[in-house]
Amino acid sequence: MAKPATIRDVSERAGVSIAVVSRVLNPGSGPVAPDTKLRVQQAIGELSYRPRTAARELKSPGTTTLGLMLADVANPFFARLADKIVWEARARGVNVLLMTTQEDQHLEEECLNTLYERRVAGVIATPTSTNRAAWEKLDDLNTRVVFVDRTIEGVDFADSVGIDNDLSARRATAHLVSLGHTRIGFVSGPTTTSTGRARTEGYRQTLREHGLDVDESLIRHIPFRGDQGSDAVNALLSLPQRPTALIIANTAQVIPSLRRLAFSGLSIPEDLSVIVFDDDPWTELFTPALSIIKQPTEMLAAHSIELALNTAGERGRTNLLVQAEFIERGSTAPPRGSTPPRD
């Protein structure tokens, strides 16, 4: 009920001017006599005074807030990312404004505008669309923009941090090929996304390098949101020559895909080898334990923060690719016998 104390209240109580109080509040901004300082601190304590952030921000051009714009926090991968980022940010004394785009261009633009209005110090985002104008305004503000996990083209002032998608897909594919698989289904993200494209490319390349044909009907590009993983798996399993192995390179679709697999009656890995891009702990609890591509969430978070809060250096100059680990568990094995599946 009582109005919060202002810097003026403190100054009066301590019998000094507001300037002195400010200097006590921001050490290093000017000299203060030891005993004066003590009086001020006491007054601050008694009034339980706290400087108002809004007023502070009004003066200085920047803020101590970071924008975190993710596609979807319900996705455990993004959730872990958010957790780490919030943690790292806190350690640096900055707060995180969380927004979700739900993979929607329109929402994304709205978020970008809000972030602009709030003059956030930096933005860490999983971009959904090339919203040139909106992104550019942030650049005008000198705001650091860091793309994490994905990238978009046409925004050249943004730094980026992600995993080596191409290499990750290569590893997964090569592993299956080395086991003897020749028909490998591949479920990936939309071709409009950098991750969707890079992973598919790694897959294609690896097959070619091993002298195998690339059967386009084995590749499925599906959205991150929704349940299309189920349909995609269904389609793959209904192929005249069904695949003997499957790579689910769309993390958001792992669960729907596996749900469909469970209904198929196929046993893993005897009938079908499976590798998923997902390092959620439950993948180890699945029967059989799933072979995975594990994304180093902490690394992604740490690098993102570093770039987003780094005032030095040119913007858009850094494009980090951290390696994802392939962990072999029980869901991958040589194809059944050496006879191809009947058609």
Next chain:
Amino acid sequence: MAKPATIRDVSERAGVSIAVVSRVLNPGSGPVAPDTKLRVQQAIGELSYRPRTAARELKSPGTTTLGLMLADVANPFFARLADKIVWEARARGVNVLLMTTQEDQHLEEECLNTLYERRVAGVIATPTSTNRAAWEKLDDLNTRVVFVDRTIEGVDFADSVGIDNDLSARRATAHLVSLGHTRIGFVSGPTTTSTGRARTEGYRQTLREHGLDVDESLIRHIPFRGDQGSDAVNALLSLPQRPTALIIANTAQVIPSLRRLAFSGLSIPEDLSVIVFDDDPWTELFTPALSIIKQPTEMLAAHSIELALNTAGERGRTNLLVQAEFIERGSTAPPRGSTPPRD
């Protein structure tokens, strides 16, 4: 590089005063001639002007920001909650400041101070400790405080939203009893938490109502963070008379617990029936599909927001308990044979 336009720049370009621009920006705050309005809007467009949030907040006592203080966003339950809350908040034009306490009193206090300084409109939190002084300062600000999922005592001005923990535990326990189980292990949260206590109480009551003894050695209270679920399960299985059923009422410990179970060689549900408090999609993919207590995340989120943004009504008057659903799947069955386990 170019400094962002201010309201003054717009007024000059449109050949009007800043007051008029402000009125165009905040419709309803005063009359504006149609053609003037048009000129102003055009100027705004040309300069791509956006009012600065910090300056806005300085005037009005409140803000359009909501504080979301969760224990841990890496926990999928909280992640889904955050996702929904961010979504609902956006729909109401408010932004969400995300913070995590990691179940740490000290961090919690730090967060509360930050939220105070920022004059957030409301706070939705999973409280960790009774930090009377810090919570009270928010109350002085007239800030709505809503506890979600958990509650603490001594903060009587806070509203709360959670599931009916007592009833949920009763349902789970009753189900197992009705199947014929008499020795039911119970893994719950710390006794210092409202959820930990309520769930355990529901369990105890139900056993008593059915004329069964409450064997305290079957009850394990473990922290939310860490991997103690593994040890707890280990201890329960090592009991002279091991339980024939297990309720894991500590969502954060479900995975560690199940991991330990997987090593035990026990088959579910033949050797051990299992019910978990967790509605993550993977619980359905587990073999066998897990019987669960499903928390209605969307409801929790919707109610929380409603309370946190509701300026009307007395604070601390509302304590919502939404029902959690028991979903029977494949992990529960009558105990093996009718003979009690040998001792």
Next chain:
DNA sequence: TTGTACGCGTTATCAG
């Protein structure tokens, strides 16, 4: 219908 002038809480400048 429009413009002027002030206040919001803080920090920075510059004179004492």
Next chain:
DNA sequence: CTGATAACGCGTACAA
């Protein structure tokens, strides 16, 4: 070492 005062960008009485 300290104090008065001018910004910062926006909203809003109040005057024109």
